[in-house]
Amino acid sequence: MRALLAGARNKESALLDLTQRLVRAESPSDDKSAVDVCGALVAAHARDLGGRVKPHRQRGFGDVVEARFGPRGKSAAANRILLLGHIDTVWPLGTLKTMPCRVGEGRLWGPGTLDMKAGVAMALTAIEMLTEAGSLNREIVLLLNSDEEIGSPVSRPITERLAAECAAVYVLEPAQGLAYKTARKGTGNWRIDIKGVAAHAGVDFEKGASAIRELARVVETVSGWTDLKRGLTVSIGLAGGGSKTNVIPAEAWAEVDVRIARKAQGALIERKFASLKAADRRCSLTITGGINRPPMERTRGTVTLYRQARSLAAELGFALEEAATGGASDGNFTSALGVPTLDGMGAVGEGAHASHESILLEHLAPRTALLAGLLAIPAV
Numbered sequence: 001m002r003a004l005l006a007g008a009r010n011k012e013s014a015l016l017d018l019t020q021r022l023v024r025a026e027s028p029s030d031d032k033s034a035v036d037v038c039g040a041l042v043a044a045h046a047r048d049l050g051g052r053v054k055p056h057r058q059r060g061f062g063d064v065v066e067a068r069f070g071p072r073g074k075s076a077a078a079n080r081i082l083l084l085g086h087i088d089t090v091w092p093l094g095t096l097k098t099m100p101c102r103v104g105e106g107r108l109w110g111p112g113t114l115d116m117k118a119g120v121a122m123a124l125t126a127i128e129m130l131t132e133a134g135s136l137n138r139e140i141v142l143l144l145n146s147d148e149e150i151g152s153p154v155s156r157p158i159t160e161r162l163a164a165e166c167a168a169v170y171v172l173e174p175a176q177g178l179a180y181k182t183a184r185k186g187t188g189n190w191r192i193d194i195k196g197v198a199a200h201a202g203v204d205f206e207k208g209a210s211a212i213r214e215l216a217r218v219v220e221t222v223s224g225w226t227d228l229k230r231g232l233t234v235s236i237g238l239a240g241g242g243s244k245t246n247v248i249p250a251e252a253w254a255e256v257d258v259r260i261a262r263k264a265q266g267a268l269i270e271r272k273f274a275s276l277k278a279a280d281r282r283c284s285l286t287i288t289g290g291i292n293r294p295p296m297e298r299t300r301g302t303v304t305l306y307r308q309a310r311s312l313a314a315e316l317g318f319a320l321e322e323a324a325t326g327g328a329s330d331g332n333f334t335s336a337l338g339v340p341t342l343d344g345m346g347a348v349g350e351g352a353h354a355s356h357e358s359i360l361l362e363h364l365a366p367r368t369a370l371l372a373g374l375l376a377i378p379a380v
Helices: 002-010 012-024 032-048 113-133 156-163 211-223 263-274 300-316 331-336 361-376
Strands: 052-056 064-069 081-086 102-104 107-109 140-145 168-171 180-184 186-195 233-241 251-260 284-293 322-325 358-360
Touching: 002 012, 002 113, 002 300, 002 361, 012 032, 012 107, 012 113, 012 361, 032 052, 032 064, 032 113, 032 140, 064 156, 081 113, 081 156, 081 331, 107 113, 113 140, 113 358, 113 361, 140 156, 156 331, 168 300, 168 331, 168 361, 180 300, 180 331, 186 211, 186 263, 211 233, 211 251, 251 263, 251 284, 263 284, 300 361, 358 361
Parallel strands: 081 140, 081 168, 180 322
Antiparallel strands: 052 064, 064 140, 102 107, 107 358, 186 251, 186 284, 233 251
């Protein structure tokens, strides 16, 4: 492991340069051409490392990049690893003008540095180190999705298909503080549309049925489904309705965020939304949505991966903790398939999706060496 750490330090400058090039290739999820430019940079770098690159063409979304490294055949495939990440970001084109990609104060700053272009660069560097050392004795599949930040609508089936062919999945999302992630909550989104009866608020008050009043009742009901002890949260994030102050509102709506810690909670919440009824019979509810990412539960296979990582980290001279988070990633999909999944294996920093997004440079080499070490040993 010390040799891997020395190798990672030798490549630190090139790793930082690659990260900056990826950050400067702005890639908002909703701009296919921009995402594809970033994907082409990754694909070219992967080919330079001897990777077998296969783009998955997408209409209306950026292309998904798949690159395979190492030997082929049954023996190599028996312990194949999926390195899972994404190249899209939440930042619109032009963000670099106000959030320039720069090095300072021991950090690399800029949109997408932490979430998660540094993680992509770390993966490519780890593969390069093992290739040069002749230690890449299994097949590594690097899958970089183009739509993770908007729920992975087109990449999910690709992710699930490839994960099912692998012994383990390593997710290149940012670390949780200094920790790897062994559990994530699942996510769901619902929209509630309410139809009432419009009327003049002064002349015909009793003839109206207020959609906003009904919405207030609904908000109280669904918010009451939160169970903090069990890790279940229901949050009304957006709401609106009405037309004029002197009109009984005929329409109202709300959008709801749900987080679940266990798969069974998803079915429970879906039943609750399906059974919602209006208290005022003159109002009607239309409810759409559902669970879109299952939870990544702390399974035995994931714990085994984490313990391997913790042992290797100790050899590198640092302590590696584990953590759970309320946020979701594409690792939720692979874990739900029963494939051991370890997450948060990318960069250390802060400010994901925020104007102070940055990574701490001191952790780049050790974390890249750890990733390389995990790729070099059996997964379970």
